[in-house]
Amino acid sequence: MKTARLAAPLLLLLAACPRLDPMWDQPKVKAYKASKHYPDGLAMRTPPAGTVPHRAPIEPAVATGRGPDGRxxxxxxxxxxxxxxxRGRARFDVNCAACHGVLGDGESQVALNMSLRKPPSLHQFRELADGFIYQVISEGFGLMPSYAGQLSVQDRWAVVAYVRALQLSQYATVEQVPPEARERLQKEGR
Ligand code: HEC
Structure with a gap:
């Protein structure tokens, strides 16, 4: 009984409380927003003359996976x-394998339980351009979200390289196997 009587005023008090996180509501400007502080009315500033990037800029083709023609x-x-x-293997196992399977063949717990659109086997995309797989990772594709937040540009290309290795691992011909390994393969009867 006592708790019930206390609950209503407590709820009212909570509802009246301002947001407890002071960082939430701090005075700050966001990119592309207007600002009265500067005569030009923009919040974003042009870097002063002589500013140098602290990291080498990434070439557009590397950053986007597209050539100058946009393809x-x-x-x-x-x-x-x-x-x-x-690196690609480590990142793939963490970010992609849950859906596309550790072999990239679409055999995964998620695929078993996803009714809407199963994560496909990546082996059917052997003809896709490297840049396209990079774009799928960077921008997402259909129901698949973007992994740009989890994977740096370099890591995305590492994952692309590993997807290629996975595809090769399932579709290589005996002629593509180095001769010394070929003998071992044949002995093992694979
Ligand atoms: C949460 C599950 C999930 C994860 C994690 C995931 N994917 Fe996907 N992926 C999907 C689904 C679902 C589709 C099919 C999307 C559609 O057709 O709407 C897809 C499609 C694709 C395609 C095919 C695009 C095409 O042309 O049809 C590629 C390539 C791909 N994913 C690569 C990756 C890579 C590489 C990663 C890791 C960085 C990854 N995916 C992580 C679910 C996932």
Whole structure:
């Protein structure tokens, strides 16, 4: 009984409370907003003469996955190294495998339970341009959200390289296997 009698005034008090997080409501300007502070009425400022970027700017093709003609780059602009592939594998396993499966074949717990649109096997996209896969990761595709927040530009290209490796792992011909490994494969009867 006592709690019930207390509950109503407590709720009223809570509703009347201002937001408790003071960071929420601080005076600040956002990009592209107007500001009365500067004569030109803009919040954003042009950097003073002589300003240098603290990081090398990313080339547009690398950042967007599109060439100067606006079409997806057929081949990744980032050199594929063992290190890049290892990074791609780690990032793929964290960000993509839950839906597309660790082999990229679409066999995943999410796929089993997703009725609307199952995450497809990535092996059917062997003909897609590298730049297109990069765009899917950066911008999302249909029901798939963008992973730009989770993956840096370099990491996205690393994932693209690893998707290519996964595709090759399932569709390589014996001729593509180095001779020394070929012998072992045949011995193991694979
Ligand atoms: C939450 C589940 C989920 C995750 C995680 C996910 N995807 Fe997808 N992905 C999907 C779904 C669903 C589709 C199909 C979307 C559609 O057709 O509407 C898709 C489609 C795709 C396609 C095909 C686009 C086409 O042309 O049809 C590619 C390539 C792809 N994803 C790559 C990736 C990569 C690489 C990652 C990791 C960075 C990833 N996905 C993470 C669910 C996911």
């Amino acid at each position: 997806p780059l057929p081949v990744s602009p980032v050199a594929v190294t063992a290190e890049l592939l290892a």
